[in-house]
Amino acid sequence: MIVGIPKEIKNNESRVGMTPAGVFELTKRNHSVFVQSTAGEGSGFFDKDYQEVGATVLETIEEVYSKSEMIVKVKEPIASEYPLIKENQIVFTYFHFASSEPLTLAMIKSKAICIAYETVEDNDGTLPLLTPMSEVAGRMAIQQGAKYLEKPIKGRGILLGGVPGVKPGKVLILGAGVVGVQAAKMAAGLGAHVTIMDINMKRLRYVNDVLPNHVTTAFSSEYSIRQLIKTHDLIVGGVLVKGGKAPKLITKDMLKEMRPGTVIVDVAVDQGGCFETTKATTHEDPTYIIDDVVHYCVANMPGAVPYTSTMALTNVTLPFVLNLANKGWEKACEEDQNLSKGLSIVKGDVVYKEINEAFNL
Ligand SMILES: NC(=O)C1=CN([C@@H]2O[C@H](COP(=O)(O)OP(=O)(O)OC[C@H]3O[C@@H](n4cnc5c(N)ncnc54)[C@H](O)[C@@H]3O)[C@@H](O)[C@H]2O)C=CC1
Ligand SMILES: CC(=O)C(=O)O
Ligand SMILES: [Mg+2]
Numbered sequence: 427m428i429v430g431i432p433k434e435i436k437n438n439e440s441r442v443g444m445t446p447a448g449v450f451e452l453t454k455r456n457h458s459v460f461v462q463s464t465a466g467e468g469s470g471f472f473d474k475d476y477q478e479v480g481a482t483v484l485e486t487i488e489e490v491y492s493k494s495e496m497i498v499k500v501k502e503p504i505a506s507e508y509p510l511i512k513e514n515q516i517v518f519t520y521f522h523f524a525s526s527e528p529l530t531l532a533m534i535k536s537k538a539i540c541i542a543y544e545t546v547e548d549n550d551g552t553l554p555l556l557t558p559m560s561e562v563a564g565r566m567a568i569q570q571g572a573k574y575l576e577k578p579i580k581g582r583g584i585l586l587g588g589v590p591g592v593k594p595g596k597v598l599i600l601g602a603g604v605v606g607v608q609a610a611k612m613a614a615g616l617g618a619h620v621t622i623m624d625i626n627m628k629r630l631r632y633v634n635d636v637l638p639n640h641v642t643t644a645f646s647s648e649y650s651i652r653q654l655i656k657t658h659d660l661i662v663g664g665v666l667v668k669g670g671k672a673p674k675l676i677t678k679d680m681l682k683e684m685r686p687g688t689v690i691v692d693v694a695v696d697q698g699g700c701f702e703t704t705k706a707t708t709h710e711d712p713t714y715i716i717d718d719v720v721h722y723c724v725a726n727m728p729g730a731v732p733y734t735s736t737m738a739l740t741n742v743t744l745p746f747v748l749n750l751a752n753k754g755w756e757k758a759c760e761e762d763q764n765l766s767k768g769l770s771i772v773k774g775d776v777v778y779k780e781i782n783e784a785f786n787l
Contacts, residue, residue: 427751428458430494432463432487437721437736438709440468440732445518446475448744457751459586462490469736479486491515498747501726502529502741512771513537518545520559522725523770524671524784525698533771537745539755545669545778546746546768553668555746555768557604560693562728563607564664567691568597568616570727571660573638574689574713574720581720582687584659593623594618598658599701600646600675601770602629607637607666613660614641621654624665632719651787655684663692664701669770670780678716683768686718691704695723696785711781 429452429643431443434630436593449459459481463473465610473483484490486578491497491510498774499519503511512516513536521542523530533540536639543555568586574596577583579717589593597613599606602624613620614637622637623646630643644650647692655676661684663673679705684690699706706725713722728735746765759766770778776787 427754428460428493428495429747429751430490430497431459431461431465431481432490432497432499433462433508434500434729435487436726436729439501439726439729441742442466442471442732442742443500444470444483445736445740446471447471448747450479451744451748452751453709455748455752458482460484460490460493460599462487462677466736469485469732471736472747492644496750498743501729503532504524505532506619508532508536509539511536513779514539516541516545516750518750518768520545520696521594521770522638522696523778523781524669525696527785530771530776530785530787534774534776537774538771539642539769540667540771541750541755541768542763542770542778543743543768545770547764554742554764555701555739558603558742559728560592560664560733561608562604562731562735562738563693564657564662565705566694566727566731567609567610567662568612568660569722570712570722571597571662571691572616574722575659575687577687578715579720580687580715581689582659582685582699586613586660595619595659596657597601598661599623600651600661600663601665601694602626602633602643603664603666605639606662607633609664610641614638618635618660621658623650623654635646646675648675652680652683653686655680657684661688661690661691662703663694665694665700666697668780669778671698672700674700674734676703676769678702681717681719684717684719687736688718689720689722691722693727696725699723710754
């Protein structure tokens with residue numbers, strides 16, 4: 427198969443869809459790989475590294491898309507990429523369709539085979555291609571939240587860990603999945619007081635077993651969220667309904683219940699966000715303020731730490747890329763039900779229920 431690796435063009439997105447090690451596994455099996463020039467630079471991989479393992483480096487993104495049967499990338503295609511995607515081309519990447527009707531309509535129109543990383547499943551229902559980026563984003567959520575709690579950038583002016591003689595800050599985490607647990611770990615490590623909420627008791631039991639005692643679990647309900655937001659300095663949103671729009675757990679009226687300078691980090695922004703006032707931001711301009719509450723809603727948080735994220739992502743995507751390249755998408759998906767859960771839009775048809783529901787298609 428001919429596989430193309432374009433350069434990511436989303437704001438401050440420095441990850442790349444494949445490392446030279448991954449390309450080597452493809453070329454070894456007689457697949458052809460086209461890499462756009464400088465695509466890997468942000469992650470520490472140079473054109474010559476790809477050439478050495480048998481890839482052809484092309485100058486323009488147009489050439490990469492036009493010559494390839496399968497595109498392997500990181501982020502969802504953005505508007506300038508829509509016209510480059512061809513009928514019957516496999517596009518294997520994060521899509522987060524439920525948060526973007528224009529993207530959904532463009533991919534229907536393209537008649538491409540869109541396989542979304544974020545809905546590929548493991549036998550136990552977990553999401554192997556989302557997990558490593560959720561690990562990165564969960565950890566980063568505390569790093570970023572701690573920064574924006576500083577007074578000069580309009581935060582409350584709280585040091586999360588406190589100091590001897592002064593109590594620590596309080597972190598509230600919505601969702602005890604991958605993002606939530608990693609965020610809780612980081613916040614607990616800093617010495618903050620942590621409350622983590624979920625509607626899944628199994629997850630709360632897990633957190634209770636593995637995290638230290640200053641991490642408290644709470645069953646998630648509107649009532650309990652309304653109580654807790656009044657006293658917490660940093661609130662992290664990490665809830666997910668697979669493939670669907672995130673539930674709005676914090677509504678606009680609740681912002682008035684928070685103290686001025688509270689920071690809210692909506693990691694779930696890529697599925698539409700779990701705060702009503704969320705709108706996607708970029709690493710260039712990550713925050714905005716509504717009712718004195720600092721919102722951080724960057725949809726590609728791991729893109730800011732590409733040396734870590736590209737490796738973590740491609741470690742898990744490679745076996746699926748090889749399978750798709752070796753067998754073609756139909757056979758690969760027929761033989762691997764977990765991969766087939768990634769099928770979202772196929773030749774103009776939306777085949778993932780939650781995407782249809784998100785837009786009444
Ligand atoms: N902004 C970014 O750069 C990134 C965003 N993400 C996003 O973060 C989100 C979370 O991902 P994961 O932690 O991997 O998902 P996960 O599936 O591991 O965890 C989600 C948790 O939310 C819980 N949940 C669902 N509805 C709830 C509700 N009403 N109240 C409380 N909890 C509820 C679930 O029970 C589950 O435990 C996803 O939308 C993912 O796409 C992931 C990586 C990077
Ligand atoms: C999962 C995701 O949206 C990201 O890594 O950017
Ligand atoms: Mg994202």
